[in-house]
Amino acid sequence: MDLTKVKAIVLDIEGTICPISFVKDTLFPYALEALPKLLSEKWDDPEFKKYREDFPDEAKVSPEAFQAHVQDITKKDIKVAYLKNLQGHLFRTGYETSAFSTPLFPDVIPALKTWSAHKDLAIFSSGSVDAQKLFLAYVAEDVVTDGASTKPAPGSKTVDLNGLFDGRLFDTVNAGSKVERESYVKIAKALKRKEEEVLFLSDNVNEVRAALHAGLDAAVVNRPGNAPLSMEDENDLLVIESLDEIKHIAELEGAEL
Numbered sequence: 497m498d499l500t501k502v503k504a505i506v507l508d509i510e511g512t513i514c515p516i517s518f519v520k521d522t523l524f525p526y527a528l529e530a531l532p533k534l535l536s537e538k539w540d541d542p543e544f545k546k547y548r549e550d551f552p553d554e555a556k557v558s559p560e561a562f563q564a565h566v567q568d569i570t571k572k573d574i575k576v577a578y579l580k581n582l583q584g585h586l587f588r589t590g591y592e593t594s595a596f597s598t599p600l601f602p603d604v605i606p607a608l609k610t611w612s613a614h615k616d617l618a619i620f621s622s623g624s625v626d627a628q629k630l631f632l633a634y635v636a637e638d639v640v641t642d643g644a645s646t647k648p649a650p651g652s653k654t655v656d657l658n659g660l661f662d663g664r665l666f667d668t669v670n671a672g673s674k675v676e677r678e679s680y681v682k683i684a685k686a687l688k689r690k691e692e693e694v695l696f697l698s699d700n701v702n703e704v705r706a707a708l709h710a711g712l713d714a715a716v717v718n719r720p721g722n723a724p725l726s727m728e729d730e731n732d733l734l735v736i737e738s739l740d741e742i743k744h745i746a747e748l749e750g751a752e753l
C-alpha cells in the first residue's frame with residue numbers, strides 16, 4: 497500500500513463501515529414488511545410503476561407474484577439494481593419515522609471526518625444511490641458495541657454525513673458490477689483521479705481483487721460478523737480490522753490522511 501499517493505478513498509458499506517446484521521436483520525426485513533402496504537395502495541401509481549417496470553415479467557403479473565419475487569431474491573441476497581432501487585424507496589419511511597438509524601462501526605465517523613480534510617470520500621455499494629443518501633443522512637451519533645454487534649445507542653441523535661461525500665456515490669447502475677475491474681476504472685475517472693490515487697476498502701475479497709486489478713490501492717476490512725477469510729485471501733491481500741489501521745499505515749509512510 498502506498499498512501500502517499502492516495503487522493504480519494506472509496507468505501508463499501510455492508511461489512512465495511514456498518515455491520516452486515518444492520519442490512520440483513522434491520523433494513524431488508526423492514527423493506528419486506530413495508531411492501532404489502534405499498535403494493536395494495538400504489539400498484540398502479542406512476543411513482544411505484546417506475547420501480548415495478550424494471551422487474552421481470554413474471555413478477556409483474558400481480559401484487560402477490562411481486563411480493564413473492566421480492567421475498568425470494570431478498571432471502572437469496574441477490575444484488576440486482578431493480579431490487580436495490582425498490583429497497584431504497586422502502587427504507588425511506590423507516591429512516592424518516594426513526595424506526596432505525598444507521599450504526600457505523602465506532603472508528604468510522606472519526607476516520608471520515610479526518611480523511612475528508614485532505615481526501616475525496618466516496619461510496620461504492622450495491623445499495624442504490626438513493627439508499628446510500630438515506631443511509632448517510634441518518635447516522636447514529638452514538639453506538640453501543642457488544643462483541644459482534646454494533647447498534648445505535650438508545651436515544652442517540654442522528655447526524656447527516658452526506659456532506660462529507662459531496663455526491664460521490666456509486667452503485668451498480670452508475671459504475672457497474674462490484675467484481676469487475678472496469679467499474680473501478682470508471683470510478684477513478686469519475687473522481688478525476690488516476691487509478692493509483694484511489695484507495696478502495698471492502699469486506700468482499702472479490703471486490704478488493706477487482707479494484708487491485710484495475711490499479712487501485714485496496715484492502716479487505718474484516719469486521720465482527722463478516723464471513724471468515726480464506727488463508728489464501730489472508731496471505732494475498734492486506735486485511736485490516738478497523739479504519740484506524742489505515743491511519744497508522746499513513747503515519748508510517750509519512751502520508752497525510
Ligand SMILES: CSCCC(=O)C(=O)COP(=O)(O)O
Pocket residue numbers: 508509510511519523575580583620621622623624627628631674
Ligand atoms: C445503502 S444501504 C443498503 C445496502 C445494501 O442494500 C447492500 O446490498 C449492501 O451492499 P454493499 O455492496 O454495500 O456491501
